[in-house]
Amino acid sequence: xxxxxxxxxxxxxxxxxxxxxxxxxxxxxxxxxxxxxxxxxxxxxxxxxxxxxxxxxxxxxxxxxxxxxxxxxxxxxxxxxxxxxxxxxxxxxxxxxxxxxxxxxxxxxxxxxxxxxxxxxxxxxxxxxxxxxxxxxxxxxxxxxxxxxxxxxxxxxxxxxxxxxxxxxxxxxxxxxxxxxxxxxxxxxxxxxxxxxxxxxxxxxxxxxxxxxxxxxxxx
Numbered sequence: 001x002x003x004x005x006x007x008x009x010x011x012x013x014x015x016x017x018x019x020x021x022x023x024x025x026x027x028x029x030x031x032x033x034x035x036x037x038x039x040x041x042x043x044x045x046x047x048x049x050x051x052x053x054x055x056x057x058x059x060x061x062x063x064x065x066x067x068x069x070x071x072x073x074x075x076x077x078x079x080x081x082x083x084x085x086x087x088x089x090x091x092x093x094x095x096x097x098x099x100x101x102x103x104x105x106x107x108x109x110x111x112x113x114x115x116x117x118x119x120x121x122x123x124x125x126x127x128x129x130x131x132x133x134x135x136x137x138x139x140x141x142x143x144x145x146x147x148x149x150x151x152x153x154x155x156x157x158x159x160x161x162x163x164x165x166x167x168x169x170x171x172x173x174x175x176x177x178x179x180x181x182x183x184x185x186x187x188x189x190x191x192x193x194x195x196x197x198x199x200x201x202x203x204x205x206x207x208x209x210x211x212x213x214x215x216x217x218x219x220x
Contacts, residue, residue: 024052024080024208025082026053026078026080027052027053027055027082028055028057028065028068028082029083030060030062030064030065030085034154039052042202043205046206047209048208051209053076053078055068055071055072056072062083062086062090062095062098062099063098065084065085066107080215082107082109082201083098083107083108083109085099085110085111085112086111086112086115087111087112087115088115095111096190099111099190100219103219106220108200108215108217108218108220109197110196110198110201111218112197113190113191113196114131114132114136117137117152118194118196119170119198119199122169122170122174122177124166125139126176131193170199174196174197177194177196197218200216203215203216204216
């Protein structure tokens with residue numbers, strides 16, 4: 001009787017442990033549409049259900065995104081925690097201050113300056129000069145009309161499926177921007193446009209099921 005109870009308890013422990021270990025990455029996003037749709041589709045495409053968890057959205061301000069990941073309640077010990085934020089028109093304290101606090105807490109930051117749309121544009125072309133949100137949208141509208149006969153929309157859930165074939169191009173172009181930053185400023189300068197570190201999160205998610213994970217993490 002005691003032995004049967006022991007085996008039941010051990011089986012339950014293994015079940016909880018395996019369930020916990022299956023969740024590798026926790027992500028907090030600043031929006032509920034564009035980047036959310038992109039990463040949800042990536043998770044679906046890569047078969048990562050249960051291994052990637054999205055924190056509850058509580059606001060678009062970078063500080064709110066960090067708060068969302070810090071307040072996430074779970075017994076799981078995640079391999080990595082990521083926040084995805086944009087520079088946009090947020091104050092230096094909101095943006096750069098959040099990145100500094102994330103560093104202190106060991107949280108990875110997939111930021112974009114100026115916005116997430118830079119990451120999408122890099123799927124199709126290199127971007128080396130300053131570009132604002134209006135420029136990014138204009139470039140994307142032109143490309144999407146030519147390639148897909150539709151305008152780019154932040155509210156579209158189909159963007160990932162449309163651009164995934166050029167994902168490695170986007171990664172390469174994002175890395176070129178990092179190289180340019182290091183050459184020009186001696187470091188990745190979060191205040192200088194253009195730059196995006198979203199490629200690090202994408203590489204991390206792509207490698208979850210591989211023996212060797214590729215999870216470089218800014219700013220750690």
